Amino acid sequence: MKKTDSTSQQERLYLDHSSTSDLPLHTSITLFLLSYCECKSFQVFLVSSNPRGSPLCWGTRVPEFLGVSEVCVEDLPELVRGCRLPAVLDGAGRYCRAGLAVVLRHIVSRTVEADSCRGGVSALLGFKSTCLKACAEVSPWTRLCELSIPSAVESLLLRSSHQSLLLPDAILQLEKTLGEPVKVHNNDKIRRQKLRLRKKKEEEEEGSDPQKAPQESSGTASRPPPLNPEPSDGLELQAALAKLSLGAIPPPSTRECSEIRKVKTAALPALEHVFAEGLYFTLTDMVLLPCIHHFLVVDPTAIPRC
Structure with a gap:
C-alpha cells in the first residue's frame, strides 16, 4: 500500500497557551500524553491570545520531537475557533474533535494506528476501550477528571500564597472515590x-x-x-x-x-486502588497525574489540617 506523506493531510492539534509563561493544565495533560505515547501523528500548534509578533515562552515544557508551532487566535481555522481547546482538525479541515477526553482518546487511537505493536498504549483506554468515553454532561466521573479537578487546581495556583487555602471539593471527591x-x-x-x-x-x-x-489448625478452614x-x-x-x-504472559487459568x-x-x-480506576494504568491516570502534581507543589503550610 502506498503511503501518503503529505503534510496537508496530517491532522492539526491546537493547544491553548495563556499569555503567561505557565501552560494551562489541559495543555500540559495533552503534551504529557503525546510524550508518553511518543506520538508524531499531529502538527501541534500552541494558540496564543498575544498580538502577532509576540513570541510565546514555553521553555522546556514542550517535548522537542513534536516541533510545535505558534498561532494567534485570529489565525485559527473558523471551525477550531468555535471550539474549546484542545482540538484536533482533520487533514481536510472539515472535521474537528474538541474537548480534553475526546482529544486524548483520539491521540491514543492514532498512536496505535501508526504502530500496531503499541499494545501498552491501547491499554490506556481500559476495559472495552471505555475509559473517559462518556462525555462530561452525562458522566460524573468524566466531569470530575476532565473539568472539575483541573479547574480546581488551576484556581489554587492562581491564588496568592498568603491566602488561606481549603481543599477543593473536587479533590475531596477524588479522595473519597479512591477510598x-x-x-x-x-x-x-x-x-x-x-x-x-x-x-x-x-x-x-x-x-x-x-x-x-x-x-x-482446627479452625483455620472454617474461619471467615x-x-x-x-x-x-x-x-x-x-x-x-x-x-x-509489555512482555508479560498471562498466567494459565x-x-x-x-x-x-x-x-x-x-x-x-x-x-x-493501585491507580485511579482500580488496578490498571489508564487514560484517567494520564489526566490526573499532572493535576495532582501541581496540587501537591502548592505551599502545604497554607492548607489547613483537620
Missing part, C-alpha cells in the same frame, strides 16, 4: 485469588510458629476471611505490573479449590 473498593470486570476471580494468597500466607505463618499452629483486610497481600500491585509489562469457591462474594476481601 472505595475497586470494581473490575474480573472482580470475583481476583478477589478469590487474593483470598487464596491470604490463606496460604496464614498457613505459612502458622507453620513457622510451633506454639500457635496446634491452637488454630476478614471484611476489611490490611493492604499486605500485594495482589493488586502484581496485577497492575503484569498489565504494564486455574480453578480455585472448593474451599475458596464456596466462599460467598460478599465475604471476599475487597480490592484496593
